[in-house]
Amino acid sequence: xxxxxxxxxxRVRAACGGTGVCGACVIRLIGGDVSSPTPAEYLKLGPExxxxxxxxxxxxxxxxxxxxxxxxPARFSPWKSIPPENLQPLVGCHPDVQSQPLGVAVDxxxxxxRIAVLDRQQGRCIATRYGRNPQGDFGADVLNRLEAARAxxxxxxxxxxxxxxxxxxxxxxxxxxxxxxxxxxLAEIGxxxxxxxxxxxxxxxxxxSDLLLDPANWQxxxxxxxxxxxxxxxxxPFPHAEILPVQPIGGFVGSDLLADVRATGLSDGPGxxxxxxxxxxxxxxxxxxxxxxxxxxxxxxxxxxxxxxxGMPAEPGAIFRIRQEAxxxxxxxxxxxxxxxxxxxxxxxxxxxxxxxGVLKPSGRFAAPVATEGYRxxxxxxxxxxxxxxxxxxxxAKAATAAAMNQLLAQAGMGWGEVHRLCVxxxxxxxxxxxxxxxxGLLPSLPHGAIELHADAGLAGCEQALLSLQGADYFNELIAxxxxxxxxxxADYEDRYIEQLRLRPMVSGSTVLL
Amino acid sequence: xxxxxxxxxxxxxxxxxKDAAFSxxxxxxxxxxxAEDVVFKIVIPxxxxxxxxxxxxxxxxxxxxxxxAQIAAEVTEKMLEKFDHPPDIIGRxxxxxxxGDLHSLGKRIVxxxxxxxxxxxxxxxxxxxxERFVDEAIARDAQVIAVSAMMVHTAIGDNGARKVxxxxxxxxxxxxxxxxxxxxxxxxxxxxxxxxxxxxxxPDGVNAARTIIHLIEQVKHHEAVADL
Numbered sequence: 023x024x025x026x027x028x029x030x031x032x033r034v035r036a037a038c039g040g041t042g043v044c045g046a047c048v049i050r051l052i053g054g055d056v057s058s059p060t061p062a063e064y065l066k067l068g069p070e071x072x073x074x075x076x077x078x079x080x081x082x083x084x085x086x087x088x089x090x091x092x093x094x095p096a097r098f099s100p101w102k103s104i105p106p107e108n109l110q111p112l113v114g115c116h117p118d119v120q121s122q123p124l125g126v127a128v129d130x131x132x133x134x135x136r137i138a139v140l141d142r143q144q145g146r147c148i149a150t151r152y153g154r155n156p157q158g159d160f161g162a163d164v165l166n167r168l169e170a171a172r173a174x175x176x177x178x179x180x181x182x183x184x185x186x187x188x189x190x191x192x193x194x195x196x197x198x199x200x201x202x203x204x205x206x207x208l209a210e211i212g213x214x215x216x217x218x219x220x221x222x223x224x225x226x227x228x229x230x231s232d233l234l235l236d237p238a239n240w241q242x243x244x245x246x247x248x249x250x251x252x253x254x255x256x257x258x259p260f261p262h263a264e265i266l267p268v269q270p271i272g273g274f275v276g277s278d279l280l281a282d283v284r285a286t287g288l289s290d291g292p293g294x295x296x297x298x299x300x301x302x303x304x305x306x307x308x309x310x311x312x313x314x315x316x317x318x319x320x321x322x323x324x325x326x327x328x329x330x331x332x333g334m335p336a337e338p339g340a341i342f343r344i345r346q347e348a349x350x351x352x353x354x355x356x357x358x359x360x361x362x363x364x365x366x367x368x369x370x371x372x373x374x375x376x377x378x379x380g381v382l383k384p385s386g387r388f389a390a391p392v393a394t395e396g397y398r399x400x401x402x403x404x405x406x407x408x409x410x411x412x413x414x415x416x417x418x419a420k421a422a423t424a425a426a427m428n429q430l431l432a433q434a435g436m437g438w439g440e441v442h443r444l445c446v447x448x449x450x451x452x453x454x455x456x457x458x459x460x461x462x463g464l465l466p467s468l469p470h471g472a473i474e475l476h477a478d479a480g481l482a483g484c485e486q487a488l489l490s491l492q493g494a495d496y497f498n499e500l501i502a503x504x505x506x507x508x509x510x511x512x513a514d515y516e517d518r519y520i521e522q523l524r525l526r527p528m529v530s531g532s533t534v535l536l
Numbered sequence: 537x538x539x540x541x542x543x544x545x546x547x548x549x550x551x552x553x554k555d556a557a558f559s560x561x562x563x564x565x566x567x568x569x570x571a572e573d574v575v576f577k578i579v580i581p582x583x584x585x586x587x588x589x590x591x592x593x594x595x596x597x598x599x600x601x602x603x604x605a606q607i608a609a610e611v612t613e614k615m616l617e618k619f620d621h622p623p624d625i626i627g628r629x630x631x632x633x634x635x636g637d638l639h640s641l642g643k644r645i646v647x648x649x650x651x652x653x654x655x656x657x658x659x660x661x662x663x664x665x666x667e668r669f670v671d672e673a674i675a676r677d678a679q680v681i682a683v684s685a686m687m688v689h690t691a692i693g694d695n696g697a698r699k700v701x702x703x704x705x706x707x708x709x710x711x712x713x714x715x716x717x718x719x720x721x722x723x724x725x726x727x728x729x730x731x732x733x734x735x736x737x738x739p740d741g742v743n744a745a746r747t748i749i750h751l752i753e754q755v756k757h758h759e760a761v762a763d764l
Contacts, residue, residue, distance in 0.1 A: 165687055169687075169688075169689055235636070235689075236636065237636060237637070237638045237662070237663045238663075383551065384551070384552070384553070385550070385551050385552040385553070385600055385603070386552075386597055386599050386600060387597075387600070410597060411597065413597065414597030414598050414599050414600075417597070417599035418598065418599055421599070510638040510640060510662055516640065516641055516644055517606075519602075519641065520602050520603060520606045520644065523552070523599045523602055523603050524552060524553075524603065533554070533555040533558040533559055533562070534558070535558050535561060535562065535610070535611065535614045536561075536562045536565050536566070
């Protein structure tokens with residue numbers, strides 16, 4: 023019960039990691055099919071409490087429908103646990119780590135921050151959290167944040183503090199709830215590994231923002247290490263931790279992509295494996311057997327909700343799936359809440375279904391005029407509407423993504439016929455309807471099974487590195503195998519982009535003028 | 537017969553269907569219609585119609601403008617190779633993205649429309665210095681410099697349009713070469729183009745092509761008057 027509630031906004035109090043020792047997570051069972059009380063509950067709850075229906079949420083298992091009441095919920099926290107189905111099993115451990123056994127993996131994204139605290143000795147994940155990057159208040163656009171940091175050192179320090187503060191609060195939340203002690207445990211953290219896109223790393227370390235704003239630097243590697251490592255580390259309340267921001271590949275290809283590659287084992291298999299990490303800045307990697315070709319493209323904001331009238335990140339209330347049911351549609355939302363808007367996978371479903379029904383034409387025009395508020399998928403909910411401007415933003419996002427993949431293949435001298443694997447990571451999570459994505463030309467028409475959906479791969483790759491003997495060196499070895507492609511310097515890219523704007527399965531080859 | 541090709545081409549362009557548009561052009565050529573007529577009677581009227589419709593077609597989106605401009609540009613480019621005599625050029629423009637800015641796609645629509653309308657447009661690419669804008673304009677005898685900027689700091693910065701204006705002034709070229717700007721920041725502040733010293737701005741690529749042609753006419757008129 024506690025684990026289920028940790029995925030939502032309503033959490034029980036907790037201070038022991040679910041062992042039943044602290045007794046903080048008392049709830050009242052109103053009725054339903056649940057497990058019998060455990061010895062821990064007999065120890066912590068008196069007979070009167072038990073008669074009144076009190077139970078410990080961490081001990082209670084639900085077998086069917088049940089009703090409970092939270093009389094003393096925990097204070098609201100912006101941090102939630104990552105759904106267990108998104109987590110990859112951990113491999114490896116460091117039995118020789120004697121002191122400071124805890125490790126912290128961080129995937130620092132433009133929109134979201136994901137964190138895991140691990141016991142490195144046992145190779146065990148203690149808990150995970152995800153929440154919004156508070157820098158978002160300075161602008162969803164990465165460039166706005168970089169510009170703010172460059173213009174004013176005070177602002178730069180503020181931005182760094184926002185991200186650092188968020189990471190620290192998430193770690194404290196895990197320590198408080200899942201171990202039960204905060205300050206002593208902060209001293210038990212031995213290593214913090216942070217992956218992220220280049221801009222986020224630059225803002226966190228206070229080094230590289232100015233370089234990133236100059237296009238001359240975009241193709242080369244950008245040093246995002248703090249000027250004075252010791253002084254920088256002193257800002258963190260982890261007295262014994264080695265805090266490592268994993269260096270990015272280049273201007274707009276971050277170390278989160280390296281972590282994705284690690285988590286999916288992309289470069290461990292034969293050539294012809296492609297990885298797409300959809301985000302505000304979409305990053306792409308192609309493993310050809312020897313070289314990891316990487317690039318990035320501004321393909322993703324629409325898939326994270328930016329620029330879409332009722333767009334939103336994959337958060338509670340987001341329509342993540344739409345299904346056709348006879349003459350109407352059924353919108354499924356995250357956490358089953360009333361629809362507040364569309365996240366990326368819901369948007370793909372919306373466009374694919376409208377196209378399939380002939381409501382929308384391949385040009386992106388509606389076949390018949392729709393109201394200015396847009397086309398409603400749920401007639402009773404105005405936030406389920408898609409406008410023609412949304413379709414335009416979608417077309418441009420999917421064209422950029424598709425064109426970038428095609429271009430990267432061309433740069434490597436390969437074609438889709440040689441691609442046996444496509445790993446899709448990032449904003450779509452695991453809810454993307456692959457056939458819908460193929461029908462609008464966002465993803466190629468590869469055989470069934472070749473396209474894999476990975477959620478939270480960046481965090482998983484970071485966790486794997488924390489538990490491996492190589493540690494962060496793994497990433498440096500991978501960087502040595504990469505070749506960075508800057509699409510803004512590739513002449514064909516714009517033609518490919520325009521070629522991919524129509525809403526239709528991805529094509530190659532067309533009518534030639536006489 | 538020509539009318540049926542015009543109809544087929546226009547329908548294809550409205551649907552942004554490049555294959556169908558090319559098929560219509562191929563059918564016209566096969567039927568013996570000259571490349572000159574394909575451009576002047578089929579392609580150019582279609583571009584002009586798109587320009588006049590832009591404010592009346594609320595459903596038309598940027599993606600469609602990209603696709604239709606591309607069709608027009610590709611057809612025109614191919615047909616020009618078949619012309620008996622090189623066509624009269626309306627004028628010349630150099631176009632590029634401001635220094636520090638790599639968003640080069642914005643100018644594609646302008647380029648496509650201009651090409652189809654017989655304006656010689658030279659794409660200087662992205663991250664173009666102010667000096668290079670002016671030097672290239674002089675070298676190519678261009679009447680207009682078009683500077684695209686998609687970020688606030690490249691739109692208002694000292695190395696973008698402002699600097700182009702300064703150089704034009706220093707070299708006494710202000711009557712000979714006009715400066716137009718475009719890109720997202722100018723849409724949020726309709727006065728911004730004046731702040732950075734531009735002669736004109738346009739809210740979108742299709743309108744930019746139209747405005748550039750006006751500027752070319754202004755320069756040519758001024759030169760004609762000066763010659764008298």
